[in-house]
Amino acid sequence: MSTVHKIGRRKTSVARVYVKPGTGSFIVNGKDAKEYFSTDVMVYKVNQPFLLTETAGQYDVTVNVFGGGNTGQAEAVRLGVSRALCEINAEFRLALKPHGLLTRDARMVERKKPGQKKARKRFQFSKR
Secondary structure, three states, X not given: OOOEEEEEEEOOEEEEEEEEEOOOOEEEOOEEHHHXXXXXXXXXHHHHHHHHHOOOOOEEEEEEEEOOOHHHHHHHHHHHHHXXXXXXXXXXXXXXXXXXXXXXXXXXXXXXXXXXXXXXXXXXXXXX
C-alpha cells in the first residue's frame, strides 16, 4: 500500500497529512510530534485516532501544518489522520465517527464590526 494524503482543517489551521505503513514515527513540520506539540493534552489529541482504532505504532505519519495556533493545529492534524485511517480501512469509521473525529469543526472567529470595540463588545455608552 502506498502513502495516503488527506487534509484536515480547524479554525485557520490547515494540516496536510501523509500516512503510510511503518514503525509509528510521527513527524510534524520536521520535528517529532511530542516536541512540536508541547503539552500532553495536544499529543493525546493528535494520537487519538490511533488509540481508538488500536493501530498505534503501525503507521508512519508526516504532517505539514500552518496557520492558527497550537490547539487549532493539533485538531487539524487529528482530523487529517482520522480521514487517512478511514481511507486505509473503512471499518475504522465505526470507531472514529461516534467520537466526532471525522467532523470538520466549522466554528470560526467572528469578524469585528465597525463602530464596535470587538465582534460583539460595544464602546461605552454615555447618556450625557
